[in-house]
Amino acid sequence: MTRQVQSDDRAAARPLRKRREEIVDAAARVFAERGYHGASTQDIADLLGMRQASLYYYFESKEAALEEVCARGTAGFVETAEAILKNGSSAEERLRALLAAHIKPLGDRADYMLTFLNERKWLPRESRRRVGRLSRRLEAIFERVIREGMRNGEFRADLNPRLTTLALLGMMNSVAIWHHRENVTLDRIADTLADLVLRGAASDA
Amino acid sequence: MTRQVQSDDRAAARPLRKRREEIVDAAARVFAERGYHGASTQDIADLLGMRQASLYYYFESKEAALEEVCARGTAGFVETAEAILKNGSSAEERLRALLAAHIKPLGDRADYMLTFLNERKWLPRESRRRVGRLSRRLEAIFERVIREGMRNGEFRADLNPRLTTLALLGMMNSVAIWHHRENVTLDRIADTLADLVLRGAASDA
């Protein structure tokens, strides 16, 4: 079916892999802008200056392209979060690091994240489950840090770790939608959100 | 073009208006579940047990149905928020009320809100601008309450009102996505989020 995998992958597979990269990039951008169902394979081809049918040399289907984009939209998140879980000292420090790590990729992979966030629901059953599991692992890490902070007295004991996690993730994911339009750096956004969540809006007095 | 508006609207227009209601409801549900582009007019008709073409007796186009759903998804939000702005006593009280008012409609109009939040970007130019203006008015109200709280000392003076508003709205809107799956009442969610935003996660000590 696919001829991509060849015995010789020094001369042959390299350019193919690079071109594939460009195509996934284009797909991510188009999916992020118009949504999976609103985007046509023609749109992707237009962005690359190639013919619609030529895309099928690289991808089996439009759905397969979405899978690839979503996979890259989640790549590394859980691993980074798990590293933070191990390395941090205080719960506050860990929560700040988790937040920053979640927001940072918006700098160079916004299209992938946006596509993952908004379009993953259209993935076929199997891969939808796979990314669902990843999401749940990430949520679990946030919850764990929150519980840890509650236990050691850093955080209020009456927090609801589950709702706090969901609120945090909702807040952070919304950054993907609006950060373009606002004239602030992602670092500043991450700091501001962390301050808000940790210290609250009310004055300390 | 449309025969809906007639001289006699006691006997004739009433049932029409009621049926129209049912159809908008079905459209909201289908749009919320599958997205505007992922949903077909056939899907809407199926939900109502009627023929696809019959929908066009009530709506000029699929787009017009989206406009109607989005209009209802925003109806009352700004008015309610403006009333809160007038009636509240403290900034904290007002912020809590704004938050509760934003979350409450998820109880009986989740499909409308979800469609508005996720699908408004596919609205035609004109109505997209209209709902855009509504959004901005709502954001302005949040910002105003935050600034007011900063001025009178209730809130920290180093808050960023704009980012805080966007974070808050992002957090609240995410509730539309996950509240179904969690076993908590909307009231409890509203309270928890308000506590988080006002007091923060850190212990008071």
Added chain:
DNA sequence: CAACTCTTCTATAGACCTATAGAATATGTG
């Protein structure tokens, strides 16, 4: 340059999907 492989192209099948036209049915009224 001939043969081979890789990449892109043209052309199109076949499956939707929106929207329109006009017939049929249901509902209400004199």
Added chain:
DNA sequence: CACATATTCTATAGGTCTATAGAAGAGTTG
């Protein structure tokens, strides 16, 4: 019941979209 109007139906035009088949061009190697 006869007539009028409101609602839904059948049928389909016309457009778009994904995906396939097979030809053409580009690049490489003996």
